[in-house]
Amino acid sequence: MNMEYILETRGLVKEFKGFTAVAGVDLKVRRGSIHALIGPNGAGKTTVFNLLTKFLEPTRGAIVYRGQDITWRRPAQVARMGLVRSFQISAVFPHLSVRDNVRVALQRASGKSFHFWRSERSLDGLNDRVMALLDEVDLRSFADVVTVELPYGRKRALELATTLAVDPELLLLDEPTSGMGHEDVGRVTELIRRVAQQRTVLMVEHNLSLVANLSDRITVLQHGSVLAEGSYAEISSNPQVMEAYMGNAA
Amino acid sequence: MTFDRTRLGFIALVAAGLVAPYLIYPVFLMKGLCFALFACAFNLLLGYTGLLSFGHAAFFGSAAYLSGHVIKELGVPPEVGILIGTLLGLGLGLIFGSLAIRRQGIYFAMITLALAQMVFFLCLQIKETGGEDGLQGIPRGRLFGAIDLSDTLTMYYFVLAVFLIGFFFIYRVVHSPFGQVLKAIRENEPRAISLGYDTDRFKLIAFVLSAGLSGLAGATKALVFQLASLTDVHWQMSGEVVLMALVGGVGTIYGPLAGAFIIVTMQNYLSGFGSWVTIIMGCVFVACVLLFRKGVVGELSGLLTRR
Numbered sequence: 001m002n003m004e005y006i007l008e009t010r011g012l013v014k015e016f017k018g019f020t021a022v023a024g025v026d027l028k029v030r031r032g033s034i035h036a037l038i039g040p041n042g043a044g045k046t047t048v049f050n051l052l053t054k055f056l057e058p059t060r061g062a063i064v065y066r067g068q069d070i071t072w073r074r075p076a077q078v079a080r081m082g083l084v085r086s087f088q089i090s091a092v093f094p095h096l097s098v099r100d101n102v103r104v105a106l107q108r109a110s111g112k113s114f115h116f117w118r119s120e121r122s123l124d125g126l127n128d129r130v131m132a133l134l135d136e137v138d139l140r141s142f143a144d145v146v147t148v149e150l151p152y153g154r155k156r157a158l159e160l161a162t163t164l165a166v167d168p169e170l171l172l173l174d175e176p177t178s179g180m181g182h183e184d185v186g187r188v189t190e191l192i193r194r195v196a197q198q199r200t201v202l203m204v205e206h207n208l209s210l211v212a213n214l215s216d217r218i219t220v221l222q223h224g225s226v227l228a229e230g231s232y233a234e235i236s237s238n239p240q241v242m243e244a245y246m247g248n249a250a
Numbered sequence: 251m252t253f254d255r256t257r258l259g260f261i262a263l264v265a266a267g268l269v270a271p272y273l274i275y276p277v278f279l280m281k282g283l284c285f286a287l288f289a290c291a292f293n294l295l296l297g298y299t300g301l302l303s304f305g306h307a308a309f310f311g312s313a314a315y316l317s318g319h320v321i322k323e324l325g326v327p328p329e330v331g332i333l334i335g336t337l338l339g340l341g342l343g344l345i346f347g348s349l350a351i352r353r354q355g356i357y358f359a360m361i362t363l364a365l366a367q368m369v370f371f372l373c374l375q376i377k378e379t380g381g382e383d384g385l386q387g388i389p390r391g392r393l394f395g396a397i398d399l400s401d402t403l404t405m406y407y408f409v410l411a412v413f414l415i416g417f418f419f420i421y422r423v424v425h426s427p428f429g430q431v432l433k434a435i436r437e438n439e440p441r442a443i444s445l446g447y448d449t450d451r452f453k454l455i456a457f458v459l460s461a462g463l464s465g466l467a468g469a470t471k472a473l474v475f476q477l478a479s480l481t482d483v484h485w486q487m488s489g490e491v492v493l494m495a496l497v498g499g500v501g502t503i504y505g506p507l508a509g510a511f512i513i514v515t516m517q518n519y520l521s522g523f524g525s526w527v528t529i530i531m532g533c534v535f536v537a538c539v540l541l542f543r544k545g546v547v548g549e550l551s552g553l554l555t556r557r
């Protein structure tokens with residue numbers, strides 16, 4: 001078992017009816033690091049996430065997580081192994097309260113989730129943990145609010161708290177700050193830094209200053225292939241990357 | 251505070267159930283209660299899991315036939331007959347569920363409908379069901395060998411007890427740790443998966459529970475009217491239960507109860523219009539959906555909480 005890398009992909013390919021969205025990606029994520037996956041829109045970043053978390057099956061290639069081949073596992077199974085994702089478009093349970101959003105994530109580990117004959121008060125033991133997690137994202141005062149009523153930035157923060165509730169080992173964040181205001185971005189940046197102290201984070205992010213700030217390593221994706229990989233300094237001085245980005249952003 | 255309100259609601263429900271037969275024709279009430287249980291069972295799926303089944307008549311109707319058959323032909327006591335009908339609902343639910351649960355949205359509805367049609371044709375073919383005549387003259391018998399159910403009022407209280415057991419069971423499921431996961435699946439299934447839940451297993455269990463309770467409702471109905479007929483397994487029955495849940499309020503505890511009584515009342519009052527009933531009901535349904543988007547109970551509780 002390779003202890004240095006928590007996640008590796010080998011020749012990962014995903015074709016959609018002849019269109020190749022991911023074209024042979026070899027990715028190595030070092031345990032304990034913050035690894036950023038960047039690239040222009042349509043580069044295949046979200047598709048890579050979907051492949052890693054088994055929401056999509058790869059056309060070819062292999063995925064190795066903690067030394068185990070997980071290429072053909074089911075999505076809930078890899079989630080239980082600690083490989084947990086967030087979604088590019090905020091994924092919350094809109095008509096549950098903020099508290100229940102976090103608690104439903106926490107309750108899985110309690111082993112009571114199939115108990116249909118018990119009162120939900122049997123979950124009250126989780127309430128302190130719920131509040132502690134809400135504190136982490138400054139949502140304690142919103143605990144009883146129905147989630148649809150939260151502003152967008154708060155929903156993303158809640159999503160993060162929910163993800164943390166399942167205590168992931170490898171956290172995949174798909175554009176965690178998209179659609180957020182300035183102050184929220186700062187808060188989320190700090191939060192990611194904090195949670196990454198005990199975990200590995202792989203994130204897709206468009207905010208390059210955040211990427212520069214947080215990441216140990218960066219992989220640049222373009223047209224489904226790895227264009228470059230390295231530290232922020234290396235990446236930002238790479239002429240091909242400059243061109244890919246300028247060509248797109250301009 | 252919400253707890254007290256819930257308890258108050260329950261007390262009011264039980265009290266209303268106890269006095270109702272002195273004010274309203276008991277046979278009508280029994281019919282309403284059977285369909286209310288059916289609609290509540292259906293709502294466990296549509297309202298709390300987000301699954302639209304279009305085949306629930308299969309559980310309701312086949313349970314009516316089987317319990318009627320074992321009571322009439324094999325002479326089992328009524329409570330055993332109803333239990334056997336419920337078990338058939340559970341078993342059929344497991345089969346339907348296993349085949350359909352992986353499908354999403356309209357495909358799920360189509361598969362449940364197709365399977366229910368197979369059950370319908372089976373019921374049409376085999377001679378034990380009595381074909382077009384149905385299974386008639388099912389004796390009500392003696393409950394636990396002691397209580398004579400041929401007395402209308404006694405029968406009513408038995409039906410009320412069955413309904414309340416089913417109703418409180420559904421309430422418990424909805425407000426259990428399991429129910430929390432169901433609601434999460436209804437709200438955002440990919441997210442529930444990404445938190446590590448095998449959502450198909452949760453949906454399957456919900457489906458089987460719902461089917462079993464529908465069987466309970468159908469078997470009880472057969473005993474009330476001493477009749478099981480093709481109407482009970484027909485696809486229109488599957489449609490009617492959707493209607494009841496929608497009119498009353500999907501995803502509310504009391505909605506399907508209200509919806510069932512509204513529909514049953516309409517059928518009673520409109521029966522003089524013959525085949526026009528369907529059209530009138532259709533219009534009422536459209537009006538309801540347009541006016542009360544969350545159903546009658548959903549809108550009412552919305553008004554109350556806004557105060």
Ligand SMILES: Nc1ncnc2c1ncn2[C@@H]1O[C@H](COP(=O)(O)OP(=O)(O)O)[C@@H](O)[C@H]1O
Pocket residue numbers: 016019021039040041042043044045046047048
């Ligand atoms: N389910 C799908 N079917 C067909 N094409 C898809 C599907 N998902 C993504 N794609 C295509 O794959 C490419 C990569 O998409 P995506 O991974 O979402 O890019 P990114 O997240 O880097 O912006 C895009 O061209 C997109 O249109």
Ligand SMILES: [Mg+2]
Pocket residue numbers: 045046047088
């Ligand atoms: Mg994307």
